[in-house]
Amino acid sequence: MAGGVGLFGLLAVAGPLFAPYSGERAVGMPFARPGGGALLGTDRLGRDVFSHLLTGGTQLLVVSAVIAVVVTVLSAVLGAVAAVRPRAGKVIELCGDLVILLPAVLGILLVLTAWPQGGVTALIAVSLVFGVPYCARIFAASAATLATSGYIEAAIASGESLSHLVFREILPNLRAVFTTQLGLRFVVAVYLVSTIAFLGVSALGPDNWAIMVRDNASGLLLNPWAVLAPSAAIAIVAVGVNLVATSGPRKRRAVAVESDVVEVGPAGVVLRAGGVDAAGVLAGTGVAGGGHDGGRQVDPGKAAVSEPSGGCGISVVGAGDTVLVDGLSVVADSGAVLLAPLSFRLLPGTVTALTGASGSGKSTAMRALLGQLPAGARGQGAVLVAGHDVFALDAGALRAFRREQIAYVGQDPGSELNSLLRVRAVLAQAAPRTSETDRLAVLERVGLDATHLRRRCARLSGGQQRRVALARAILRSPRILVLDEPLAGLHGTLRTDIARLISTLATENHTTVLLSGHDTEAINAIADTVIEVRAPGDRSVHVAAEVADSRGDAHSPNGHSGASNHRRVDPSADAAGSSSASRVDDLVGVGEAIALHAEAITADAGGHRVLENIGFSLPAGAALAVVGPSGAGKTTLARVIAGLHADVAGSLEVDGVRVPVGRRRIKRGARGIQLVTQNPRAALNPRRTVEQTLARPLRRIARVPAPEIGARVTALLAAVDLPLDLADRRPHQLSGGQRQRVALARALAADPAVLICDEITTALDTETAAAVMSLLDRLRADRATAIILISHDMTLVRGHCTDLLVLDHGRIVESGVPATVLAAPAHQATAALLG
Structure with a gap:
């Protein structure tokens, strides 16, 4: 058509x-x-x-096309400028309001009647004056959402020019809005030129x-x-x-290849084992490919699985199974393996956890339960959820399935919530038939009070956004609940409470729960089954084993005690949770010079005071941990220091040089301030490859010569434990942990004097997190880089930080050496962090 x-x-x-x-x-x-x-x-x-x-x-279309193109381009630029420069945005908005007061057609007729000799040139010029204000507002609204993304804020914090922000960061990501507006502006221009010609106001050809x-x-x-x-x-x-x-x-929806369903009978669906290779996990069977025990029976009340001798895959789907994943593997359009063959099954009323290294494919496997694969990726194997082959559902049936059967909360809940909506509206949209009492009750279950119903999602902290997203999912009363890193970014006591809530949903509501996480202790406390997902290319054999659960009732939200039916694939993984890559006492590099001095920092947001009289000094080579409960003001403090918060007062000095604390970022080049945000999904420009992302700060800030860029990119990837073959990938082809490490590498490329890390290890497995912290320790020792670390992991804080600030309700309530403060907390907020 x-x-x-x-x-x-x-x-x-x-x-x-x-x-x-x-x-x-x-x-x-x-x-x-x-x-x-x-x-x-x-x-x-x-x-x-x-x-x-x-x-x-000819003339009609050419004139209309010129008007459409110029109006759309000019509107897009003005809209982008308004988004990243609020003061300029107010001027643009005021000028637009003055023009909009006069109806466009009437204004054009008046001008052309008074200026008949202007001809086509006058028609185009007047059309711009009256067309741009309407179109610019649409672009400003779209660009405003992008302007709060992590990659835009990182560019602002790095001192990028306005032209770079507009033409390199924002406009390429508004392509869909641009093409839509171009078409609409053309339609308007055609009818406008036709009307003018019909009325004979302007001199157009016969x-x-x-x-x-x-x-x-x-x-x-x-x-x-x-x-x-x-x-x-x-x-x-x-x-x-x-x-x-x-x-x-x-975009064609990637679907899984046809599964090997050969029989449907009273026992359920019988699957051949062709989709699982020798390294696949036979979750719930206690059997690994190439190492099975010849038909060992697992308690059918827990696993409902029986593995026949000589088998290699899941052979029988029990009638009570809610989810069956058999031989699922996912390959990107580039040929990269995103998920090695994986098999598992989930039963009603149980909690199953996926663990494994960052990039192993946990999130890919979890989203597959919703019938979703990464763009351009192809899947193989079977995914049966609540009786549905999710990859065989048409668009309408898939929407109904997602609406009625399953709820998903991703790693970055802040990206999933409409930042402009209030929490009350978010919950009402998720479950329209629920009452205000129901919504308040579910908020209280996730540790939020009634005042949060009136708050907009953009005004919530990362931990609060995560809890709102969880509350939205729970409110729908789904049969299956999929939670990607639900405990990340939560302090000790709250993490325990949320873990207990998840366990209660499974046991009391008979909900099937699949979650992921890197907190070994918390995962073991609530999961009935733990499955370790191996990274693609890791061909080591998985060994499933029964694990004696010695935690006891006092520590387990599930109430398990003694020898339970809890299973995990790799029993030795627990040891990693207690390892510390280095000790503060062994670190060197803390100098006399002050890298950052903050004094009397006060910040407001939405008419509320979020920071009050914050002051500290950070020596070169030191590591300051900023901790506190969700909503205490930690991220706001990071944004103030990075120059990203507008409504702020106080003073900052970097290496003894006074810098403004407002929204305008000082252009210091290298040895400035860099921020790594807590939202890995929004941290990277989706239209740039990893190599392009890292090359920009190397070239512009660190002044690395062009011939050396490639080698430096390779070194940066190695420093954050990422393989070189990721250099050509774009953010949507990376896992959350990989995106987080790329964002860290980008910050390191600028050779900062002060590096702010906001929850950078929450999306990383224990081993990778330890490697990243060791890297930061080396930066402190070798380059005297000062680190500000925002974290809820007190073990990490003890092992890697020299100083500690505890925030609560925007104020400093405790400070000192981490080991001393955490050993004998004097404030309730500090004690709550320890769980």
Whole structure:
């Protein structure tokens, strides 16, 4: 459809080349009906309507196209500027309001009537004046969402120019809005130019469809084609070009290949084992490929699985199974393996945990339960959820399945919540039939009080956003609950409470829960089954084993005691949780010079005071831990120091140089301040590869010569424990932990004097987190880089930080050496961090 009408528009522009007669040549009697040499009859002067039709669209379409392109481009630029420069945005908005007070068509008619000699130039200029204010507002609203993304804020904090922010960071990510607006602006321009031509206000050529309609209206009954043909041409071209502009190549939904279902009987669905290789985990069977025990029976009340001798896959789906994943593997369009073959099953009323290194495919496996694979990726194997083959569902059935059967909370809940909505509206949208009492009750279950119902999601801390997202999922009462890193970013006591809530949902509501996490102790406390997901390329054999649960009732939210049926794949993984890569006492590099001095920092947000009289000094090479409960103001403090918070007072000094604390970021180049945010999904520009992301600060801030960029990118990737083959990938092809490490590498590329790390280890496995912290320790020792670490992991704080600030309700309530403060906390907020 779009291609056909688009071709019609192209034909309209090139029409004069195909016209049988000259546009002004009379070929018959006025208003003669079709026949003879006149395919559509003649007009009021006896000219061929068809020839006039072919020659009458050129000027109309060219003028309309110029207006559409210039209005859209100028509006996009102004909208982007308004998003990243609030003061300029207010001026743009005020000017727009003044123009909007006068109706566009009326204003254009008045100007052109008073300036008739202006012709086409005047028409284009006036159309811009009256068209841009409307369109710019749409771009400003779209760009405002991007302006709060981590990658935009990182660019601002790095001192990038306004032109770079607009043309390199924002506009490339507004392509969909741009093409849509371009099509709409073209339609408006076509009708506007046609109206002006019809009214004869501006001097347009006689070969014009609108003038044809006006001049031949008197002969409508004699030869209607003289009026209908140009009228239809205007409509078809306008709609056609709009469709071409707004339609793009549709992304094909990647679906799993047909599973090996061979029989359906009383026992359920029988699957062949072809989808699982020798390294696949036979979750719940106690058997690993190549190492099974010849038909060992596992308690059917817990696993409902029986593995026959010689088998390699899941052979029988029990009638009570809620989820069956058999031989699921996922490969990206680039050929990279995102998920090695994996098999497991979930039962109602149980909690199953996926663990494994960052990038092993845990999130990919979890999203597969929703029938979703990464863009362009292809899957193999079977995924049966609540009786549905999720990859075989059409779009409507898949939406119904997601709405009625399953709820998912991702790693970055802040990206999943509408930042402009209040919490009350978010909950109401998720479960419209629930009452206000129900919504308040579910908020209280996740540790939030009634005041949060009135708060907008953008005004919540990362931990609060995570709890709102969890509350939204719980409120729907789903049969299956999928939680990706639900305990990340929560302090000790709250982490225990949320873990207990998840366990209660499973046992009391009979909900099937699948979660992931890197907190070994917390995972072991609530999970009935723990499955270690191996990274693609790791061919080591998985060993499933029964694990004696010696935690006891006092420590287990599930209430397990003694020897339970708790299972995990790798019993030795627990030891990693207590390892510390280095000791503070062994670190060197803390110097006399003060890298950062903050004094009397006060910040407001949304009319509320979020920071009050914050002051500290951070020596070069030191590591300051900023801790506190969710909502204490930790992230706000990080944003203030990075120059990203507008409503702030106080003073900052970097290496003895006074810097402004407002939104305008000082351009210090290397040895400045860099921030790594806590939201890995929004931290990277989605249109840039990893190599492009790292090359920018190397070239612009660190002043690395172009021939050395490649080697430095390789070194940065190695420093954050990422393989070189990720350099060509874009953010959507990375796991959350990989994105977080790329964001850290980008900050390191700028060679900062002060590095702010906001919850950078929450998406990392224990081993990788230890490696990253060791890297930061080396930076402190070798480059005297000062580190500000925001974290809820007190073990990490004890092992790697030299100083500690405890915030509560925006104030410093305790400070000192971490080991001393945490050993004998004097404030309730500090004690709560220890769980």
